[in-house]
Amino acid sequence: MKIAIGNDHAGTDYKLAIVGMLKSKGITVINYGTDGTDSVDYPDFAHPVAADVASGKVDLGIVVCGSGNGANMTTNKHQLVRSALCWNKEITALARQHNDANVLSLPARFIALPQALEMVDTFLNTPFEGGRHERRIEKIACS
Template sequence: MKISIGNDHAGTEYKLAVVGLLKSMDIDVVNHGTDSTDSVDYPDFVHPVADDVENGTVDYGIIICGSGNGASMTANKHQKVRAALCWNNEIVSLAREHNNANILSLPARFIALPQALDMVKTFLTTEFQGGRHERRVDKIPCM
C-alpha cells in the first residue's frame, strides 16, 4: 500500500506521528507536507496529495490542517477525489463504507493525537460496502 500525505503548519506534529505509524505498518509514504510549524498555505501541500490520488499513483491520501475544512475543500476540487473531513472513528468508518472516501482529512486542532492515529488505522482497514452505496457514489460528478 502507498499513501500520500500533506499538511500545513497546524498539522506538522500529527503528520510526523502518522508517517511513523504508516512506516511501522510497512506502508510506503509520499510526504508532500511541511515539516515546519512556520505558517504556510495548505493548498500548496494538499493539491499534490489530491493529484497523487487522482492519478492513481497512491492508494489513499491523508491531509491535515487546523480544522480539516480548508484541506478537504481543496482536495475535493480534484476529479476522482472523495476527501472526508472526519472527527471520530464512526465518521471514518462511514466515510469508507458508504462514500468510498479516498482521502482522510484530519482537523489537528480538534482531535487528540492518539485519536487521529486510531482514525488513520480505521480508514486504512475499512472496506467500501458497494451495493446501494456504489450507486450513490457514482452520482458524484467528476468534472
C-alpha cells in the same frame, strides 16, 4: 500500499506521528507536507496529495490542517477524489463504508493525537461496502 500525506503548520506533529505509524506497518509514504511550524498555505500540500490519488499514483491520501476544512475543500476540487473531513473513528468508518472516501482530512486543532492515529487505522482497514452505495458514488463526480 502507498499513501500521500500533506499538512500545514498546524498539522506537523500529527503528520510526523502518522508517517511513523504508516511506515511501521510497511506502508510507503509520499510526504508533501511541511515539517516545520512556520505558516504555510494548505493548498500547496493538498493539491499534490489529491493529484496523486486522482491519478492512481497512490492508493489513499491523508491531509491535516487546523480545522481540516481548507485541506478537505481543496482536495475535493479534484475529479475522482472523495475527501472526508472526519472527527472520530465512527465517521471515518462510514466515510469508507458508504462513500468510498479515498482521502482522509483531519482537524489537528480539534482532535487528540491518539484519536487521529486511531482514525487513520480505521481509514486504512475499513472497506467500501459497495451495493446500494455504488450508484451514489457514481453520481459524485461531475463530467
